[in-house]
Amino acid sequence: MKKIFRYATAELNGFFLKSLYGVPNPITEQFFEDFEYFDKVQFKSGADVFAGEVPIQDGDIFGIAKVAGLFPFVISAESLSGSLRFTQSYIVGGRNYSERGLFNMDTELFEYYRTTEEEYTDDIATLATERKRISFVPQGTPILGWIKEGVNVFTPEGRIIPEAIFPEKPVDGSSYYPYFGEKYLFFSETFLLTAPIDAATTMLVLESMQRIRYNGISISELSILTQLVTGGYVSGFELVHNGVYSILKYRLDDTIPIEGKSKRQLSWLSIMSSKFKTIIPVEIIT
């Protein structure tokens, strides 16, 4: 019986909360953003929302994931900043333009410029930015600082720590390397970073885990979640049965323009390990 009255007084349907948001007063105005968030929030990331919707906040994603049993795990990924990278030859109209490439830090792919010009007035390096970096440092590029041997100059996410760059050459006999700025890739071996996976990837992993929880494991679910988490980066499946277990051979498609390829692959491998117990994924390197 009580519920009828509680409904009439709007306790059960959020009417009061929506009213607080729709008709703010000096008290509720300070919480306008909070009310707006809960009125419009959708379980979507920033890129997927429509007008009138608000993407779910990172903290909320991590909280929901934790309740579901998914803890933000730490993964190893290739550093994007310090990498020696090789490409295939880039030939247009019979002419080799391989040197006119800039590395896109977001899509993790090389992009080529001025491929219609046989001669150009200035170096391709003038087009380089922090997000589209060039490997070669043109002669005469000013040195912005010095990197001392043994000093860690990268954050766990691979960003430069400005305070770690020395303004002068070290005088204690340590080795050093000139720093020309973030427009340039470093000539160093690829090294692994450890970093927690971000909220966007967590959301994809959570969605995949929940699909499995409700639909069970199957080859079709495996295909769906692979596309969901890796966006096509992991592909080329070949399943080989081996008695009580199966080997899933897969390839990595580097032409797919998505961000965070390494962490997506590692997230996918984590899902495989926790859900598909009798399938061993094996990468085929061509």
Add this chain to the structure above:
Amino acid sequence: MIKTYDEVLTEVCDTFDGFITPKKIQRVDTNIVYLILKAVSKGIESVYTIVESLRSKFNPETCDDEDLLSVAKLVGTSKIIGKGSGLVINIINNNAEDPVTLEVGTYLFKYEDVIFAFEVTLGIVIPALAAAQKIAFTTVKGSYRVTSIGDIQVTREDEAPIDSDISFSCVDNASLLGYLDESNYEFRKRILNDGTRSDSISELELELRNLPSILEAKVMFNNTTVEQPIDDFVLLPFEMAIFLTGDITDEIAAIVCAKSIYATKMFDPAKYSLYTSSVFLGGQHKVYYDNFRAKEYDLAVVYDYDPRLHTPAYVESKVAEAVRPFVYNVVHTPFITEQLFYDAISDANIASLVVLDVTITVSGIPVSYISVPSSRVPKLVTFTQSKAV
């Protein structure tokens, strides 16, 4: 930030005073305006509380219990359900010549205000001078201990008479004791600390454990291509070992096979649950299991207390009662540490008692802690206690 009602009321009254300055409102309950401001303050306090609650709604560390259960329901995370205590009841045919049938129905045994019930769905035919067994469970959740009794009174729920040639007895139920539902506090703690919950083997374990007739379940899986020695057995590559306590039904096989068709380790060819499906040769697949073994240990506790407050007999009985759950334990815990016993005896709230020393021994050898494999349940065998000299 949450403001208390008094802080809000003070702010509101100060603001009102600002409107009527240089006058000030009388802040007494006989002032109607003050009463109105109190009502407004109550509303404002509610808004602050609502906002704070909304901000932490999806944070399992700080959200309230209702929100935690709501989010858990959304994502399919469930509490560990409590169980009634089990009791093995022997059904004896005392007729020296003829078989007897225990008819279909629900049978009840009452022991100290607790009712144990078992159901017969197909008449049980018992040969002359033979016995059959059924496991009865209490109708309420919790731990209810019954020792072996040679002759017990069992009645039918519909009060119909039972064949006079049939008598009943029961077996000590120390290994079938139930427990209460996971509390909200325990649920929250598990959510925050158990990082394996999303693993499909952990999910399977919880599903099995939440079956009404299963008191404890553990599942081990070898996901490597080499044999793995575990405890006193070996798990083959991609083989699963299931350990259960309770009444085994074919529902267990259905739950396991719903995850995947695993090869399960056969400890005893007679211990299996059957999954029926036409896709299998013979139309069925056996899911093997084994019962938990015990990891036995002994315990010695030294304590001190004010002898003016308690008699030695009182203290000894209270301390023994505090550690009794460890004697009749049916639940797997990964570690047995001294801290468990410090906490258990402290929770007995014996005034002035201080635990000075806890010594755990395994096969006579003192250890600082015991690591319990998933195939075993820790059992306290010998408990000694003494007052410090």
